[in-house]
Amino acid sequence: MQAIAVFPSQKRVDLLDIPEPQLNGRTDVLLKVREVGLCGTDREISSFEYGTPPRGSDHLVLGHESLAEVVEVGREVRSLKPGDLVVAMVRRPCPHPDCRPCRGGRPDFCVTGDYTERGIKGADGFLTYYVGEDETYLVRVPHALAEVAVLVEPLTVVAKASDRTQSIFYGLPFEPGPQRGLVLGAGPIGLLGAMVLVADGFETVVYSRDSEQSKQAELVRSLGAHYVSSTSNPLESLRESSGEFDVVLEAVGFAPLMVGATQVLKPNGVVALTGVPPETATAELKVGRGLRNLVLRNEVVFGTVNAGRRDHLSAIHHLEQFMVLFPQSVRELITHRARLDEVPQMLKQKQGIKNVVEMDRAA
Ligand SMILES: [Zn+2]
Ligand SMILES: [Zn+2]
Numbered sequence: 001m002q003a004i005a006v007f008p009s010q011k012r013v014d015l016l017d018i019p020e021p022q023l024n025g026r027t028d029v030l031l032k033v034r035e036v037g038l039c040g041t042d043r044e045i046s047s048f049e050y051g052t053p054p055r056g057s058d059h060l061v062l063g064h065e066s067l068a069e070v071v072e073v074g075r076e077v078r079s080l081k082p083g084d085l086v087v088a089m090v091r092r093p094c095p096h097p098d099c100r101p102c103r104g105g106r107p108d109f110c111v112t113g114d115y116t117e118r119g120i121k122g123a124d125g126f127l128t129y130y131v132g133e134d135e136t137y138l139v140r141v142p143h144a145l146a147e148v149a150v151l152v153e154p155l156t157v158v159a160k161a162s163d164r165t166q167s168i169f170y171g172l173p174f175e176p177g178p179q180r181g182l183v184l185g186a187g188p189i190g191l192l193g194a195m196v197l198v199a200d201g202f203e204t205v206v207y208s209r210d211s212e213q214s215k216q217a218e219l220v221r222s223l224g225a226h227y228v229s230s231t232s233n234p235l236e237s238l239r240e241s242s243g244e245f246d247v248v249l250e251a252v253g254f255a256p257l258m259v260g261a262t263q264v265l266k267p268n269g270v271v272a273l274t275g276v277p278p279e280t281a282t283a284e285l286k287v288g289r290g291l292r293n294l295v296l297r298n299e300v301v302f303g304t305v306n307a308g309r310r311d312h313l314s315a316i317h318h319l320e321q322f323m324v325l326f327p328q329s330v331r332e333l334i335t336h337r338a339r340l341d342e343v344p345q346m347l348k349q350k351q352g353i354k355n356v357v358e359m360d361r362a363a
Helices: 039-047 149-170 190-199 215-222 235-242 256-265 288-295 309-324 327-333 339-350
Strands: 002-007 012-017 026-036 064-071 085-088 114-116 130-134 138-141 179-186 203-206 226-229 245-250 265-273 302-305 336-340 354-358
Touching: 002 339, 012 085, 012 339, 026 245, 026 265, 039 339, 064 130, 064 149, 085 149, 138 149, 138 309, 149 190, 149 245, 149 265, 149 309, 149 354, 179 190, 179 256, 179 339, 190 215, 190 245, 190 309, 190 327, 203 215, 215 226, 215 302, 215 327, 226 327, 235 256, 235 339, 245 256, 256 265, 256 309, 309 327, 327 336, 336 339
Parallel strands: 179 203, 179 245, 203 226, 245 265, 265 302, 336 354
Antiparallel strands: 002 012, 026 064, 026 130, 026 354, 064 085, 085 138
16 A cells, blocks of 8 residues: 655655554554645655654654544544544653653653654654554544644644643732633644633734635634734834733744743743754744743743543544634634645645645545
8 A cells, every 4th residue: 555655764755665554462443544634744844854763764754644444443442433533642652761752651741751752753654555553553533624724733732731731820829810811823823722722712913924814814804713914013013013912822933933932921820832843953042031020920931742531532622613613713723635646846836834645535
């Protein structure tokens, strides 16, 4: 069967033939892949900045944002049956006995760095027709969400950030009043983040470089949130024009915005960073005020990556909620659907917001 893989040593992204997976273990599940979402991580891997093939292999099958259908289950599988729709978790635990997060089922908090990630680091991904996976790493999705369920994986990143933010607010010794949220970036993660904030009752502003007339801006307004373009409003002026925020969710990976995010924070506010800047990124900033504020205003800045099972369940609940509140906006996040053989081109040239590969798509 065909798959899309990256060959890092040959600097090549190509279709290739791989054997169909077999049901091996008793808790194995055989899956027919339905859809795979593409994101910035896939683009980084396919431009050879990132990504590691499985040990002993010269290539890595791409794709980590999956939606698949269960075809067959091993005899000890209890939670899934053929016909179920599932999303696979991305990260797999490291082997070290003393890594408490991994041993506790939360490799997204792994402390050794020796985890693997399907389609990213040391394990093949989902950009193919059939894959095998252990029941432990699969999360069932209601059929009613089928048309948008490929968004679950990117939404887990936001769900984890939101969960941590809420736990910081719950830890405050008083009840916060009505809250305001700012999202930095209007890519899929930023827009999903805006949906979470709106659904959670935040007055929400999205700040990004796209113009006020862009599809992204329109989508933000369709949620009942406000859109501010960074091209006409530098971050320093955002405080005057839009006020301060209880929560800033960063989803751009642009270093100056990441370190500048506290400029627009209210006292006791929280900044969640999800973007990954290049290692060589620099930002020239007057850090005095930001650091003073951090201390004098009890502010919190944290980073977050990947997600656990609980975040997947939370993402599914959020997606169900979105499909009641603003179904059309959710559908419009997926702007392009393509066939498997169109992936190499699609990775070079991002179009619109979310690009999705449909495995059954006819030529
Ligand atoms: Zn992704
Ligand atoms: Zn670990």
